Amino acid sequence: MSQELEPKKGRRFAQSLDWNLLRMFYNIAQSGGLSEAARQINKGQPSISMALRRLEEYTNVSLCKRGPGGFELTESGQLIADVSQEIFESISKIPNTLNQASEEIRGRVRLQMITNLVNDSLNRPLEEFHRHHPNVELFISIAAWDVIQRNVIRNEVEVGIGPASQRLPDLSYEFLFSETYKPYCGKSHVLYGQKISSPADLATYRHILTGADEPLELIKFRQKWGLGIQIAGLSEHLEEARRMTELGIGVCFLPTAFAANAVREGTLYELMDDLNAPVSNIFLITNPKALEHPVHKILIEHFRKEISL
Known part of the structure; x- marks a missing residue:
């Protein structure tokens, strides 16, 4: 593998990553497929497919299998899906954490x-x-x-x-x-x-x-x-x-x-x-x-x- 194609690692990986791609993949994994993800987040399937392709190119791994048997995450895809879920669950707790810091009931x-x-x-x-x-x-x-x-x-x-x-x-x-x-x-x-x-x-x-x-x-x-x-x-x-x-x-x-x-x-x-x-x-x-x-x-x-x- 050439130097240009070697996957980024550590902080370089995180700093260069388009986090919107990770969020899109999280929606795909949670929905169980591209078409259902497109329906749930109200986006065209071509844009969903492009985001998946860009994330696969960035990570240099195949994230899912699509064919007559249906949609299925690869082992690498499941690992990224699990990490994505942890990330977005943590992010979803930020408003609650901020609200709890306030004495007056707001939010x-x-x-x-x-x-x-x-x-x-x-x-x-x-x-x-x-x-x-x-x-x-x-x-x-x-x-x-x-x-x-x-x-x-x-x-x-x-x-x-x-x-x-x-x-x-x-x-x-x-x-x-x-x-x-x-x-x-x-x-x-x-x-x-x-x-x-x-x-x-x-x-x-x-x-x-x-x-x-x-x-x-x-x-x-x-x-x-x-x-x-x-x-x-x-x-x-x-x-x-x-x-x-x-x-x-x-x-x-x-x-x-x-x-x-x-x-x-x-x-x-x-x-x-x-x-x-x-x-x-x-x-x-x-x-x-x-x-x-x-x-x-x-x-x-x-x-x-x-x-x-």
């Missing part, structure tokens, strides 16, 4: 939830928490339910709010409230103003689906009655799914609380009074093993107070 609490939750059991704890601790920043982000769970277990967010179709053993799930889903249509739709006698009556109509945010209970309900085979539209954002429904593009199952204002205004019509409509349970999701800053613990206690009512 930031990171919540992540599925889109457009409408319920007082979510609003009251946040309102109470802010009233008692106005100097704390509430940082709220939106993600699909599976991403929320992964981010809570990685300590990238302190609190998750969402369904739990598949539970991770290291997380805590506490029931917060339920969402009922019913089918709706817009004014220009042929069904506007009519009530169906059975969900099967909707099987011949085109539906608007909500992608990754669709709860498992609703998926099973649609499959049972043969709904959504004919697709009129798709959006993982409920606001856009509602927009398409109001425009008469198709029938869409929406949470009743989320659709309530549009129903009152007449832009949406509820097609089914069936009490057996699908119900999705929403949970407070936390990591019992996470390093707790007092401000995080206080917010979680506000939610638990709401749960106990």
Whole structure:
């Protein structure tokens, strides 16, 4: 091997390393592949592949195997993935460490939830928490339910709010409230103003689906009655799914609380009074093993107070 190709070592390695490449590889390893990493961090797969290639060139080793058998880390890749995890877990503790140094309760609490939750059991704890601790920043982000769970277990967010179709053993799930889903249509739709006698009556109509945010209970309900085979539209954002429904593009199952204002205004019509409509349970999701800053613990206690009512 020539002198130019010899890998850098020690401090020279650390000083010359593009740390963004290490962070990108950490995301790839945690996600189990390039395409899933691209989806989770909202970047194009070509940029993910380029970052991996640059890190392999810098370390002068192959970090993963890609082929018909799927994605797999090499031995060297696993070593770097383990070191990367330790680095980023240590970095994630910096805000907590800094906050603990302050006598006054300040800092930031990171919540992540599925889109457009409408319920007082979510609003009251946040309102109470802010009233008692106005100097704390509430940082709220939106993600699909599976991403929320992964981010809570990685300590990238302190609190998750969402369904739990598949539970991770290291997380805590506490029931917060339920969402009922019913089918709706817009004014220009042929069904506007009519009530169906059975969900099967909707099987011949085109539906608007909500992608990754669709709860498992609703998926099973649609499959049972043969709904959504004919697709009129798709959006993982409920606001856009509602927009398409109001425009008469198709029938869409929406949470009743989320659709309530549009129903009152007449832009949406509820097609089914069936009490057996699908119900999705929403949970407070936390990591019992996470390093707790007092401000995080206080917010979680506000939610638990709401749960106990």
